[in-house]
Amino acid sequence: MxxxxxxxxxxxxxxxxxxxxxxxxxxxxxxxxxxxxxxxxxxxxxxxxxxxxxxxxxxxxxxxxxxxxxxxxxxxxxxxxxxxxxxxxxxxxxxxxxxxxxxxxxxxxxxxxxxxxxxxxxxxxxxxxxxxxxxxxxxxxxxxxxxxxxxxxxxxxxxxxxxxxxxxxxxxxxxxxxxxxxxxxxxxxxxxxxxxxxxxxxxxxxxxxxxxxxxxxxxxxxxxxxxxxxxxxxxxxxxxxxxxxxxxxxxRFVAGFLGAANFIEAEVIENRPPAMSRVRVGDDLLLTAENPAGVAVGKPITFAIRPERIEMLPAKGSDPRLETFAAKITQAIFMGDSTFYIAEASRLRLQVKVANGGRAYRPAAGDEVALGWAPGDLVVLAD
Ligand SMILES: Nc1ncnc2c1ncn2[C@@H]1O[C@H](COP(=O)(O)OP(=O)(O)OP(=O)(O)O)[C@@H](O)[C@H]1O
Ligand SMILES: [Mg+2]
The missing domain is CATH 3.40.50.300 (P-loop containing nucleotide triphosphate hydrolases)
Known part of the structure; x- marks a missing residue:
């Protein structure tokens, strides 16, 4: 027809x-x-x-x-x-x-x-x-x-x-x-x-x-x-x-439907105008994030970050462009062009994807590492 x-x-x-x-x-x-x-x-x-x-x-x-x-x-x-x-x-x-x-x-x-x-x-x-x-x-x-x-x-x-x-x-x-x-x-x-x-x-x-x-x-x-x-x-x-x-x-729906995404649920603990906040994940992990909608102190806020946007460094590593925190690798899966990791930090369980082509740091399961991102890499979700 x-x-x-x-x-x-x-x-x-x-x-x-x-x-x-x-x-x-x-x-x-x-x-x-x-x-x-x-x-x-x-x-x-x-x-x-x-x-x-x-x-x-x-x-x-x-x-x-x-x-x-x-x-x-x-x-x-x-x-x-x-x-x-x-x-x-x-x-x-x-x-x-x-x-x-x-x-x-x-x-x-x-x-x-x-x-x-x-x-x-x-x-x-x-x-x-x-x-x-x-x-x-x-x-x-x-x-x-x-x-x-x-x-x-x-x-x-x-x-x-x-x-x-x-x-x-x-x-x-x-x-x-x-x-x-x-x-x-x-x-x-x-x-x-x-x-x-x-x-x-x-x-x-x-x-x-x-x-x-x-x-x-x-x-x-x-x-x-x-x-x-x-x-x-x-x-x-x-x-x-x-x-x-x-x-x-x-x-959350759009982030999850197009590709893999990590969701981070946090609480705003301090606002730094015009649009930055300190947020807390779980009891002990403090992060800096953009907060363009101005979610108030004490309120929940949800972020998304793609697995390939998370940088991985050796334990205690730092990078002036990034905010870093300690994590542990619990799984490492070789996928040909990339390696896919599960990393745990405090109550976060994050998917991290590292391209295999270059000379990127590629740890093994059980290794202690540092994860990092620039504050602007976290995307604030409306839900
Ligand atoms: N003729 C119909 N009578 C009753 N319900 C219908 C009819 N056509 C579609 N629906 C319902 O409307 C909704 C949307 O259907 P639609 O076919 O537009 O979905 P779709 O996004 O094209 O899905 P798919 O990817 O499976 O093709 C579904 O819940 C479907 O069951
Ligand atoms: Mg259809």
Whole structure:
């Protein structure tokens, strides 16, 4: 099955008439979207703007509402509450085939008895394009996914990666301005997935098309996206660039969902304006940390730090740039490019990751060490 669309501007044919959203409209804008299925609230209040030409990824665990959100943008589901604007036009009540977008599904959904060329031609035929337009559209789309020469093959005569590229060619063949993709690489093995990720990203840049991409794979989201939307239980937790999401997660959920994170629960014991605090972990470990929200003395505060941000030094070692404290290694696991440690200090149990490439200090289980970080490496969480 394939979705569908007309050229931009068909919104003018909606019976209620189009509502112009903004002077410079975003590709997609979701305003106060909710979706319930009976008692199940699949999406519970989403506001989101997708910029024109942007690669935006919806990332979240199973059941967080990613597919439901995409289906409402595509027009296969109607929101219970809220508006969907596409290229500035209110399309909330518009069926899928009247929106200027296209969707690629996880299982490709190629027509098994149609050749590659006729699969790609299908959406153009549906739009009643002329024979010459169809031939040109097919040729351009196949060239874009590097499948020129495969026109006469059947889907069964293609590898998984090639089938996925045919699905992609079929989706872009009629020139939609927005491409929706729901876990499109889920069926491919890791190496092929990484290769097709780069191809999709490259294609998106060349065509200048806006992409809304759904995945639950954090690495895929980090490598492909201009911005990532982290979803949890039908809500948005954070929208930011991959680097900001990874380095400055706002919540425990985001920190834990994208990569490994240590959480440090502490109590503020002294504030040093403008934004520094002394905090205590357990009974005896005192640390300096940034406290931009100004959590008051006596109140709890939670920090996150990535395993690779923690520096490890020989016991009693110090570094003027770092705040250091004593710890003991309880586990050391060799992982090829890095070594993964569990270190204990007071009541803290920290994961530490050290790259194996350089000449970094690499202790063994049972060793006493010093751990350290710069105060700014601790990220304050909102929860
Ligand atoms: N047609 C439906 N009827 C009832 N509940 C539904 C329906 N579609 C989705 N849901 C529920 O809504 C929630 C969100 O589902 P959705 O498919 O959007 O999640 P997802 O983030 O795409 O998950 P996955 O990663 O597993 O694909 C889930 O709890 C799901 O069970
Ligand atoms: Mg899904």
């Amino acid at each position: 394939l979705s569908i669309i007309n050229r931009q501007g068909t919104g003018a044919m909606v019976s209620t008439g189009p509502t112009l959203d903004r002077l410079t409209p975003s590709a997609v804008r979701l305003a106060g979207i909710r979706k319930s299925y009976g008692a199940v609230e699949a999406v519970s209040g989403i506001d989101l703007e997708v910029r024109t030409g942007e690669f935006l990824t919806l990332l979240g665990p199973s059941g967080s509402g990613k597919t439901t959100t995409l289906m409402m943008i595509a027009g296969f589901e109607r929101p219970s509450v809220g508006q969907v604007y596409i290229n500035g036009v209110d399309c909330t009540g518009l069926p899928a085939h009247r929106r200027n977008l296209s969707m690629v599904f996880q299982n490709y959904a190629l027509f098994p008895h149609r050749t590659v060329a006729r699969n790609v031609a299908f959406p153009l035929e549906m739009r009643r394009r002329t024979r010459a337009q169809i031939e040109q559209g097919v040729a351009e789309a196949l060239a874009a996914v590097r499948l020129t020469g495969f026109e006469d093959r059947l889907p069964t005569q293609l590898s998984g990666g090639q089938q996925q590229r045919v699905a992609l060619a079929r989706a872009i063949g009629f020139g939609p301005s927005i491409l929706l993709m729901d876990e499109p690489l889920g069926a491919l093995d890791k190496n092929l997935r990484e290769q097709v990720q780069l191809e999709i990203k490259d294609l998106q840049r060349r065509l200048g098309v806006s992409v809304i991409y759904v995945t639950h794979d954090q690495h895929e989201a980090l490598t492909m996206s201009d911005r990532i939307v982290v979803m949890n239980q039908g809500r948005i937790e954070q929208v930011d660039t991959p680097e900001t999401i990874y380095q400055t997660p706002k919540s």
